[in-house]
Amino acid sequence: MTRALITGITGQDGLYLSELLLSKGYEVSGLIRGQNNPKFDLVRELVPGVKLVTGDLTDFSSLIRALETTQPDEVYNLGAISFVAYSWENAMLTTDVTGKGVLNMLEAVRLYSGDDPRRVRFYQASSSEMFGKAQEVPQRETTLLWPRSPYGVAKVFGHYMTINYRESYGMHASSGILFNHESPRRGHEFVTRKVSEAVARISLGLQDGITMGDLDAKRDWGFAGDYVEAMWLMLQQDQADDYVISTGTTHSIRELLDVAFARVGIQDWSALVTQNPRYMRPAEVQLLLGDSAKARRVLGWQPRVGFQELVEAMVDNDVVLQRAQAGR
Numbered sequence: 597m598t599r600a601l602i603t604g605i606t607g608q609d610g611l612y613l614s615e616l617l618l619s620k621g622y623e624v625s626g627l628i629r630g631q632n633n634p635k636f637d638l639v640r641e642l643v644p645g646v647k648l649v650t651g652d653l654t655d656f657s658s659l660i661r662a663l664e665t666t667q668p669d670e671v672y673n674l675g676a677i678s679f680v681a682y683s684w685e686n687a688m689l690t691t692d693v694t695g696k697g698v699l700n701m702l703e704a705v706r707l708y709s710g711d712d713p714r715r716v717r718f719y720q721a722s723s724s725e726m727f728g729k730a731q732e733v734p735q736r737e738t739t740l741l742w743p744r745s746p747y748g749v750a751k752v753f754g755h756y757m758t759i760n761y762r763e764s765y766g767m768h769a770s771s772g773i774l775f776n777h778e779s780p781r782r783g784h785e786f787v788t789r790k791v792s793e794a795v796a797r798i799s800l801g802l803q804d805g806i807t808m809g810d811l812d813a814k815r816d817w818g819f820a821g822d823y824v825e826a827m828w829l830m831l832q833q834d835q836a837d838d839y840v841i842s843t844g845t846t847h848s849i850r851e852l853l854d855v856a857f858a859r860v861g862i863q864d865w866s867a868l869v870t871q872n873p874r875y876m877r878p879a880e881v882q883l884l885l886g887d888s889a890k891a892r893r894v895l896g897w898q899p900r901v902g903f904q905e906l907v908e909a910m911v912d913n914d915v916v917l918q919r920a921q922a923g924r
């Protein structure tokens with residue numbers, strides 16, 4: 597039985613990846629941080645087959661202990677402070693967790709692996725935010741990185757460390773440069789979920805409007821369930837490598853609002869949406885559009901869920917949740 601250790605188990609991707617690996621017959625362990633983590637019960641409920649071990653990406657010894665306890669063949673490093681806006685307010689913490697945390701995990705895996713550097717296959721959750729002020733369109737594996745936030749800078753550090761450990765020690769370390777991916781499990785702070793939840797509440801008469809930031813930024817949005825499959829595929833290759841994972845289509849926040857409001861029968865949302873500088877970023881990433889040709893060719897991966905279907909599923913899910921919460 598193949599054994600996997602996932603950091604970031606309580607997050608959107610950790611949950612989908614756990615489900616995928618359990619369905620493939622893996623023994624799955626997840627690193628969970630903090631004392632009495634409130635998401636402990638959520639993981640237990642959604643993926644009861646996952647074994648939980650405590651640890652934190654900033655605590656090197658806890659990572660060594662987690663590896664020794666779980667004896668993994670594959671490590672998926674998904675843990676991070678992942679909200680870009682928050683990273684300006686907590687730049688050093690973001691650097692410690694999202695950046696140096698990767699080095700901690702790589703070094704822990706290297707030491708744990710002893711004289712067989714390929715004992716553990718390692719996946720690093722890199723991000724399209726590394727492209728930032730995009731230097732070419734579409735962005736591919738070779739595009740110059742130009743991060744625009746402390747989060748993006750920390751991800752660049754983790755990305756290059758992963759490559760460096762592969763080149764220095766011969767480790768099977770791969771990096772997935774994933775573009776935005778969403779789902780009904782997306783955190784409420786991210787724009788798709790913020791919109792789907794607000795639209796659901798507006799349609800039920802529970803909220804009057806929604807306050808947003810930049811409506812012209814564009815993102816290449818895919819479905820998280822499709823993207824975790826790419827992570828797994830990367831670790832099944834003989835050679836470790838880096839891959840862009842994206843849909844190859846891009847949409848603005850305005851288009852996101854169009855689709856979300858249309859789902860509840862509202863065609864003109866202009867009176868329901870206001871903008872506030874509070875939600876503007878010190879440096880915005882205006883356009884992301886990924887070219888995942890390499891992943892499609894080498895991994896045989898392709899996205900299944902399109903933008904409209906994804907947004908509609910998120911709105912439908914939030915209508916059900918909000919209706920239940922309101923006791924209707």
Ligand code: NDP
Pocket residue numbers: 603604605606607608609610627628629630633635651652653654673674675676677678679693721722723724773774775776777778783
């Ligand atoms: P989430 O924000 O949903 O989950 C982040 C996870 O990281 C949580 O489980 C969180 O645990 C954990 N974490 C935070 N701090 C620490 C720490 N100090 N030690 C250990 N774990 C910690 O992210 P996603 O699931 O959306 O993303 C997964 C990864 O992929 C992240 O690294 C993200 O940056 C990256 N990524 C995501 C993309 C996306 O569109 N979703 C695109 C590209 C990359 P807790 O519950 O305890 O806070």
Ligand code: GDR
Pocket residue numbers: 678679680681722723724725774775776777785786787788790807808809810811813814815849875876877880881
């Ligand atoms: P992003 O996702 O920063 O791309 O990072 P987010 O959904 O937060 O923002 C996407 C775009 O929407 C604009 N925006 C707003 N965003 C939020 N959150 N709230 C608003 O009110 C709002 N109004 C406009 C943003 O300015 C931005 O342009 C996500 C995270 O999952 C990262 O961890 C991951 O690495 C990248 O995707 C790829």
